[in-house]
Amino acid sequence: MITIETKTRKSGVLLHISSLPGDYSIGSFGKEAKQFVDFLSECGFSMWQVLPFCLVDECNSPYKSYSAFGGNPYFVDLPTLYEQGLLTKDEIESCRQQTPYSSEYVRLYHTRTDVLMKAALRADKTLKDKIEAFISENIYLEQFCRFMALKKANNEKPWTEWETDEYSNDVLFMWKFIQYEFFTQWADIKAYANNKGIQIIGDIPIYVSFDSCDVWANKEQFLLDEENKPSCVAGVPPDYFAEEGQLWGNPIYDWQKMEADGFKWWRARLSHNLTMFDAVRIDHFRGIESYWSVDGNATTAKNGKWIKGPGEKFVDMAKEVAGEKLIIAEDLGDITQEVIDLVEYSGFPGMRVFQFGFLSDSDNPHQPHNYTDNCIAYTGTHDNNTLLGYVWELSEETRKGMLEYCGYDSPDWNNGYQSIIRTIFASHADTVILPIQDLLGYGSDTRLNIPGKADGNWQYRVTADQINSIDKKRWQKLNYLYRR
Secondary structure, three states: OOOOOOOOOEEEEEOOHHHOOOOOOOOOOOHHHHHHHHHHHHHOOOEEEOOOOOOOOOOOOOOOOOOOOOOOHHHOOHHHHHHOOOOOHHHHHOOOOOOOOEOOHHHHHHHHHHHHHHHHHOOOHHHHHHHHHHHHOOHHHHHHHHHHHHHHHOOOOOHHHOOOOOOOHHHHHHHHHHHHHHHHHHHHHHHHHHHOOOEEEEEEOOOOOOOOHHHHOOHHHEOEOOOOOEOEEEEEOOOOOOOOOEEEEEEOEOHHHHHHOOOHHHHHHHHHHHHHOOEEEEOOOHHHHEEEEEEOOOOOOOOOEEEEOOOHHHHHHHHHHHOOOEEEEOOOOOOOHHHHHHHHHHOOOEEEEHHHOOOOOOOOOOOHHHOOOOEEEEOOOOOOOOHHHHHHHOOHHHHHHHHHHOOOOOOOHHHHHHHHHHHHHOOOOOEEEEEHHHHHOOOHHHOOOOOOOOOOOOOEOOOHHHHHHOOHHHHHHHHHHOOO
16 A cells, blocks of 8 residues: 655635733733634634834834834733733723724824833733843843833933933833833744644844834844944835835845854744744745845935845755744745745745736746745735735726636626635645635725835734624634645
């Protein structure tokens, strides 16, 4: 008898914590997170992909943060603090959602840390000792808490404009308290998910913000001039998302110095994230092979240049840190043969996005018949339109060709949508991930992010009723049919 070894095929859902249901202005590490784990399990999914857990910037994006290590205070669950006796009923009632169906970032910015300060000041000695012990175990979290206390003392100015190095001990402790509660609450959710057979995929932005504790406390790791300003900044050249390219503005790593100390900072960052998650996606992985470098004074990313990154040496380090845990290479964008070779060298699964498969008449890696076993296939990412929105916005000719590709030529659109999903599920891809909007069949009005657009992003939230309306048996069947 011949035994044929088969790989484990999986499927999952992309839903950021901020988009979870909840009563307090944003999704959090509350009961709704565990209820979502239950939903995934009942549908036969085995993966939950989230986006970065760090603080958001002025555009509400978690891809440009004050820290690559610190947790977003908005995700700390307020009812949990109430149950611990750290907040009163009136205090959490005052934080209830005011605007339906969206994350209330302006309100959160002005009120949430005030509420968390009240909780922090009520910590008894036993809790305080636990908090201090926890922070002392991670130098980068300690740097973050100190950075935030100093930022408050300097009227929230960038660190290059600080005038005092004195800070409030209460503010410092509040940030330590927030981090302790953040990571304690998340550890509980992750354990719950793992016990249900659900693995969590985290997300690591390749770059950090200039105004961050990462740069402030580790200046030698970045390309800065004599005035501690970035001599060059990150971005991407013109592409599908932006005709002028995208000027991200993040400082670029001094890869030579990082290599010289064995990538110490990156080792710590990967280890930190792989403690929080079962797998991580490294955003903009192509920047490890070559990165788009733009002059620090430029106003667009158009006139940058490609510079070689750390390549295989970085990959070797990452594999050593990860061990048996999974790293996903986000190999999208302007991909060269050198990038393809590096991803192949790494052994990391790359990404395939259905919506990129029909940008032209040419055959390309994003069409499902070209998916390899070792890849993660998406209908779309957090930067894409929803699947329904994408299809509606296609030209009639492209839409017709795409639906024919998926074996569908009827005017009944609903079944056409199912044909697309089946085509992706039936592909060779080891793992298939769908944004929650695509399980619901929602349009472009529920899109999470439009790259290059400053306002109105990152606010989408799903409701409990909407999740409960999803036909779990349908997804059970799909997962069973295609052995996911």
